[in-house]
Amino acid sequence: xxxxRELLDTKSSARLLANPLPGTAATDxxxxxxxxxxxxxxxxxxxxxxxxxxxxxxxxxxVILSAALANLLPLQNPNFxxxxxxxxxxxxxxxxxxxxxxxxxxxxxxxxxxxxxxxGFFGVLIGLVVGGTAGLVSGYRGGRLDVALNAVSFIILxxxxxxxxxxxxxxxxxxxxxxxxxxxxxxxxxxxxxIRASSLSFAQRDFxxxxxxxxxxxxxxxxxxxxxxxxxxxxxxxxxTMAGLxxxxxxxxxxxxxxxxxxxxxxxxxxxxTSNGAxxxxxxxxxxxxLAMFLxxxxxxxxxxxxxxxxxxxxxxx
Amino acid sequence: MAKYLIRRFLQLLVVSFIISVxxxxxVHLLPGDPTVSILGxxxxxxxxxxxxxxxxLNLPLWHQYVIWLNAAFHGNLGTSYxxxxxxxxxxxxxAPVSIELILISQILAFAIAIPLALVVSRKPNRPVDNVSTxxxxxxxxxxxxxxxxxxxxxxxVGLGWFPATGYVPFxxxxxTNLHDMILPSIxxxxxxxxxxxxxxxxxxxxxxxxxxxTMARSKGLSNRRIMWRHAFRPSSFSLLAVAGINIxxxxxxxxxxxxxxxxxxxxxxxxxxxxxxxxxVVQGISLVVAIAFVVLQFIIDFIFTIVDPRVxxx
Numbered sequence: 001x002x003x004x005r006e007l008l009d010t011k012s013s014a015r016l017l018a019n020p021l022p023g024t025a026a027t028d029x030x031x032x033x034x035x036x037x038x039x040x041x042x043x044x045x046x047x048x049x050x051x052x053x054x055x056x057x058x059x060x061x062x063v064i065l066s067a068a069l070a071n072l073l074p075l076q077n078p079n080f081x082x083x084x085x086x087x088x089x090x091x092x093x094x095x096x097x098x099x100x101x102x103x104x105x106x107x108x109x110x111x112x113x114x115x116x117x118x119x120g121f122f123g124v125l126i127g128l129v130v131g132g133t134a135g136l137v138s139g140y141r142g143g144r145l146d147v148a149l150n151a152v153s154f155i156i157l158x159x160x161x162x163x164x165x166x167x168x169x170x171x172x173x174x175x176x177x178x179x180x181x182x183x184x185x186x187x188x189x190x191x192x193x194x195i196r197a198s199s200l201s202f203a204q205r206d207f208x209x210x211x212x213x214x215x216x217x218x219x220x221x222x223x224x225x226x227x228x229x230x231x232x233x234x235x236x237x238x239x240x241t242m243a244g245l246x247x248x249x250x251x252x253x254x255x256x257x258x259x260x261x262x263x264x265x266x267x268x269x270x271x272x273x274t275s276n277g278a279x280x281x282x283x284x285x286x287x288x289x290x291l292a293m294f295l296x297x298x299x300x301x302x303x304x305x306x307x308x309x310x311x312x313x314x315x316x317x318x
Numbered sequence: 319m320a321k322y323l324i325r326r327f328l329q330l331l332v333v334s335f336i337i338s339v340x341x342x343x344x345v346h347l348l349p350g351d352p353t354v355s356i357l358g359x360x361x362x363x364x365x366x367x368x369x370x371x372x373x374x375l376n377l378p379l380w381h382q383y384v385i386w387l388n389a390a391f392h393g394n395l396g397t398s399y400x401x402x403x404x405x406x407x408x409x410x411x412x413a414p415v416s417i418e419l420i421l422i423s424q425i426l427a428f429a430i431a432i433p434l435a436l437v438v439s440r441k442p443n444r445p446v447d448n449v450s451t452x453x454x455x456x457x458x459x460x461x462x463x464x465x466x467x468x469x470x471x472x473x474x475v476g477l478g479w480f481p482a483t484g485y486v487p488f489x490x491x492x493x494t495n496l497h498d499m500i501l502p503s504i505x506x507x508x509x510x511x512x513x514x515x516x517x518x519x520x521x522x523x524x525x526x527x528x529x530x531x532t533m534a535r536s537k538g539l540s541n542r543r544i545m546w547r548h549a550f551r552p553s554s555f556s557l558l559a560v561a562g563i564n565i566x567x568x569x570x571x572x573x574x575x576x577x578x579x580x581x582x583x584x585x586x587x588x589x590x591x592x593x594x595x596x597x598x599v600v601q602g603i604s605l606v607v608a609i610a611f612v613v614l615q616f617i618i619d620f621i622f623t624i625v626d627p628r629v630x631x632x
Contacts, residue, residue, distance in 0.1 A: 163611075
C-alpha cells in the first residue's frame with residue numbers, strides 16, 4: 001500500500017540520484033541534514049498500522065491457534081466418514097458441510113492448516129539458520145568464501161524450485177518432514193542472498209569501522225553490530241518467503257505430490273473439491289480451503305508489506 | 319558488450335553442466351530401487367541383475383553419466399518404461415501446449431499491468447491508484463491452484479462460457495484452441511499482473527521525479543509522449559528482470575492448470591510420470607525444463623544489454 005512515506009523516500013532518493021556528485025561539502029551536509037530531519041519527523045509521526053494490518057495479524061493468529069489446538073477444539077474427526085450425511089451443505093451439525101465421503105469440512109479445514117503452517121514456518125527457519133548465518137558471515141568477511149558461496153547460491157537459484165521439488169519427491173516419499181526439508185533447503189540460497197546483501201552494506205558503515213578500531217572481535221561485530229541491523233530485512237523477507245513456500249506446498253498438494261491423503265492439507269482439499277465432478281455437484285468443498293488459502297496468503301503478504309514500509313526497506317532490495 | 323555476453327554464456331554453460339549432474343545424481347543417489355518399481359518387490363535377484371545390466375545401472379556412476387549425457391546431446395533422453403514412448407517425443411508434443419499457456423498469460427499480464435501502471439503512476443495515492451494497488455495486492459494471494467478451480471466453477475460450470483477441459487491443437491482449429499486456452503491462461507496470469515504492476519508503478523513514480531521528465535514537460539510534450547517515450551524505458555529494467563524471475567512460478571502454474579484442465583502439456587506428462595515412478599521421464603523433463611529456464615535467463619540478460627547498456631560496464 002503506498003503512503004506518503006514511500007513517496008517521500010522516492011523523492012529524496014530521486015534527489016540524491018539527480019545529484020550523484022554533490023559539488024561541495026556544504027551541499028553534502030545540506031542533504032544529510034534534510035535526510036536527518038525527515039527521519040526524525042517520520043519517527044515522531046509514524047503512521048499507525050491501520051485496521052487491515054491488525055485484521056491480517058488476527059487472521060494469522062486464529063489460523064495458528066486453531067491448527068495448534070485442533071485436537072482440543074470440539075471438532076469432529078477429520079477422517080471420520082458420516083455415511084448418513086454425504087455432500088451436505090452447511091448445517092448445525094457440520095458448519096461448513098461435508099464432502100462426498102461424509103467427512104466434516106470444518107474439521108478437515110482446521111487440521112489441514114497444519115501442513116501449510118508447518119511447511120511455511122520450518123521451511124523458512126531452515127533457510128534462516130543455514131542461509132542467514134552464511135549470509136551474515138559472507139557479507140561481513142568478503143573474500144574467497146564470499147565469492148564461492150555467492151556463485152553456489154546463483155547456481156541453486158538457477159534451478160526452478162518446483163521442478164526440483166517434484167523431481168525429488170518422485171524418489172523420496174512425500175511426507176511432511178521431507179517436503180519441509182526440501183523446501184527449507186530451497187530457501188537457503190534466497191535467505192543467503194538477501195541477508196548477505198544487507199550485511200555487506202552494513203559492514204562498510206562507520207559504526208562497524210568504529211567497532212573494529214576499538215578492537216572488537218569479528219564475532220562480536222557480526223552479532224552485536226550487524227545482526228540487529230539486518231533483522232528488519234530478515235523479518236520482512238521471511239514473511240514473503242513463507243507465503244511463497246505455502247504456495248509451493250499447496251501447488252504440490254494440488255498435483256497430488258505432497259503429504260498423502262487422507263491427511264488433509266489445503267492444497268489437497270482444493271484438489272479433492274475439483275476432482276470427480278465435485279465442482280458442479282458441490283463447489284463448497286473447494287471454496288472453503290481456497291478462501292482460507294487466499295486469506296492466509298493475503299494476510300502474510302500484507303503483514304510483510306506493512307513491516308517493509310515501517311522498516312523503510314526498498315522493494316528492490318527484496 | 320561481447321565480453322560481457324561471453325562471460326554470461328560461460329556461466330550458462332557451467333550452470334547447465336551442474337544442472338545436468340544434479341538431475342543425473344537425483345535419480346541415482348536418492349533412495350528407491352528402480353528394479354523394484356519396474357519389476358515389483360517379489361522378483362528374483364537374478365532378474366534384477368539382468369535388468370540393472372540392461373539399464374546400464376551396473377557401470378560406475380561417472381560412466382553412466384557420460385553415456386547419459388552423450389545420448390542426451392543426440393536427442394535421446396530415454397524412453398518411458400511404461401508406454402515405451404521416447405522422452406523427446408513426450409517433450410515435443412507437450413512443449414507447444416505449455417509454451418502457448420505461458421505466452422498467452424504473459425501477453426495478458428503485460429497488456430493489463432503496463433497501461434495500468436502508466437495511468438496510475440502519474441498521480442500516485444489518488445483513489446484510482448489506491449484501488450489498483452490494493453486489488454493487485456489481492457492478486458498476489460491467488461496462486462493458480464486457488465484461482466483456477468474458482469474460474470472453472472464460475473465460468474465453465476456456472477456460466478458455461480468456456481469448456482472445463484479439452485484441448486485442440488492450434489494448427490487444427492485456431493479459434494477453438496484459443497477459446498480452450500483462455501481460462502487456464504487467465505488462471506496463471508493473476509500473480510504476474512500483480513508483480514509487474516507493482517514493480518513498474520514504483521519505478522515509474524521515481525522516474526517521473528527526475529529532471530529530464532521536468533525538462534520534457536517544460537518543452538510542452540504531450541503526457542502520452544512523456545509516459546511512453548521518456549518515462550517507460552528507463553523504468554522498465556526491473557520489470558524485465560522480474561519477468562525473468564517470474565518464469566519459475568509460471569512453470570509451476572502451467573503444471574496446475576494442465577492437470578486441472580487436462581491439457582496435454584509438459585506439466586501433465588511430468589505429474590503422470592511422477593505418479594507412476596517413470597523415472598527416465600521425470601529425469602528428462604526436469605533436465606530440459608531447468609535448462610530452458612536457464613537459457614531464458616540468459617536471453618533476458620541479452621535483452622538487458624540492449625535496453626540498458628549500463629549493465630555491461632559493471
